[in-house]
Amino acid sequence: MPYSTDSIPFVDFTVQHQPIQAKLEQAVQAVIQTGDYVLGQALSEFEGAFAQACGTRYGVGVASGTDAIALGLQACGIGVGDEVLLPANAFVATLIGVLRSGATPVFVDCDPRTALIDLMAAEKAITARTRAIIPVHLYGQMVSPRKLLDLASTYDLFIFEDATQAHLAEREGYRAGSIGIAAAFSFYPSKNLGAWGDGGMLVTREEIIAQTLRSLRNYGATRKYFHTDLGTNSRLDTIQAAVLQAKLPHLYDWNCDRNRIAQQYDALLQPLANHGIVPIANDCGAGHVYHLYVIRVTETSPIERTMLQSALSEVGIETGLHYPIPCHLQPAFHHLGYQAGDFPHAEVLSQDVLSLPMYPGLTDEQVQRVAHAVRSIVEAELAPFYLPETTSQASLIST
Numbered sequence: 001m002p003y004s005t006d007s008i009p010f011v012d013f014t015v016q017h018q019p020i021q022a023k024l025e026q027a028v029q030a031v032i033q034t035g036d037y038v039l040g041q042a043l044s045e046f047e048g049a050f051a052q053a054c055g056t057r058y059g060v061g062v063a064s065g066t067d068a069i070a071l072g073l074q075a076c077g078i079g080v081g082d083e084v085l086l087p088a089n090a091f092v093a094t095l096i097g098v099l100r101s102g103a104t105p106v107f108v109d110c111d112p113r114t115a116l117i118d119l120m121a122a123e124k125a126i127t128a129r130t131r132a133i134i135p136v137h138l139y140g141q142m143v144s145p146r147k148l149l150d151l152a153s154t155y156d157l158f159i160f161e162d163a164t165q166a167h168l169a170e171r172e173g174y175r176a177g178s179i180g181i182a183a184a185f186s187f188y189p190s191k192n193l194g195a196w197g198d199g200g201m202l203v204t205r206e207e208i209i210a211q212t213l214r215s216l217r218n219y220g221a222t223r224k225y226f227h228t229d230l231g232t233n234s235r236l237d238t239i240q241a242a243v244l245q246a247k248l249p250h251l252y253d254w255n256c257d258r259n260r261i262a263q264q265y266d267a268l269l270q271p272l273a274n275h276g277i278v279p280i281a282n283d284c285g286a287g288h289v290y291h292l293y294v295i296r297v298t299e300t301s302p303i304e305r306t307m308l309q310s311a312l313s314e315v316g317i318e319t320g321l322h323y324p325i326p327c328h329l330q331p332a333f334h335h336l337g338y339q340a341g342d343f344p345h346a347e348v349l350s351q352d353v354l355s356l357p358m359y360p361g362l363t364d365e366q367v368q369r370v371a372h373a374v375r376s377i378v379e380a381e382l383a384p385f386y387l388p389e390t391t392s393q394a395s396l397i398s399t
């Protein structure tokens with residue numbers, strides 16, 4: 001098969017933007033013409049539209065996903081003296097958000113199959129001071145809403161979703177962002193819905209939380225020059241909101257494309273399962289929005305993860321690691337008192353995971369090239385014990 005030799009980037013926004021470029025530029029132009037740069041009309045329109053798309057009521061745009069977590073927790077009344085459960089293998093921004101709210105982060109290990117927070121381990125970590133759990137819908141797969149709601153009602157906890165990787169994901173009839181008291185989204189450019197810069201949003205069904213956050217993002221002012229809270233300056237720019245609003249109608253199709261690509265990878269990489277290379281399991285079915293497509297290069301694999309990664313890079317295939325060091329082992333958070341060995345699954349995953357190229361518009365041919373490259377690199381390591389498919393049964397017996 002004549003494979004193209006062009007390199008394959010890890011993400012490529014141009015394929016996504018090109019067909020709607022004119023529409024996006026018009027949206028930006030419209031804001032420039034009105035001069036409505038901060039807290040403008042396009043922002044409130046997008047807040048309403050995005051909240052509705054998530055199956056909830058209110059959206060409050062902020063400057064980043066990290067701020068949506070930090071200020072969102074504050075708006076929910078979670079802070080000093082409260083313990084918040086979160087997975088040890090998430091992105092560090094989730095942890096930073098919790099610390100900025102003043103609450104005490106309590107790490108929980110993950111399920112090694114799905115890389116999602118292990119809810120049985122979470123239950124064991126609950127104390128009298130636990131106020132909330134932050135399920136991170138990691139890689140685009142939701143944590144089970146049913147199990148979360150059971151746990152939260154048994155122990156009277158708030159569910160605060162980190163949905164920064166899971167725009168429009170679905171599971172058990174719930175959309176990401178509609179399970180708990182509130183949910184944080186990020187519009188960092190590479191997220192499933194990405195701005196032309198930074199951005200974030202908190203969605204919630206509680207009017208009071210939305211109102212509080214509107215004040216917090218605007219210097220804590222409930223009306224001009226009247227400050228009731230220690231707020232900050234964290235707004236989603238009107239220009240970014242206009243870009244996001246123009247992209248929103250395409251998000252569902254982009255997510256479907258990601259899901260299709262993931263299924264192709266799954267099928268093409270299936271033969272490597274016997275050699276210790278397995279994708280992160282999908283328990284979320286068609287509702288998984290595959291922000292990332294992650295495989296595990298486990299201990300039984302004939303090749304080390306770093307070797308596979310550099311061999312792929314040599315043939316022009318860019319990959320990523322999400323994430324190479326778990327939160328509890330990051331030097332900045334040493335003072336939290338955790339150590340190596342505390343969360344064995346998160347620690348092993350950090351050594352194993354490898355993210356393959358994933359973005360809407362990745363072609364069948366590109367997916368095949370990536371999978372083919374992974375297979376040939378791994379299979380080459382199996383020699384001389386491994387017999388390629390072309391070796392006949394007869395020659396096998398005669399040797």
Ligand SMILES: *Cc1c(COP(=O)(O)O)cnc(C)c1O
Pocket residue numbers: 064065066067090091093094136162164165185186187188198199200
């Ligand atoms: C991207 C991300 C964030 C932070 O979002 P920013 O907009 O980059 O601040 C938080 N948590 C997770 C899991 C993320 O992937």
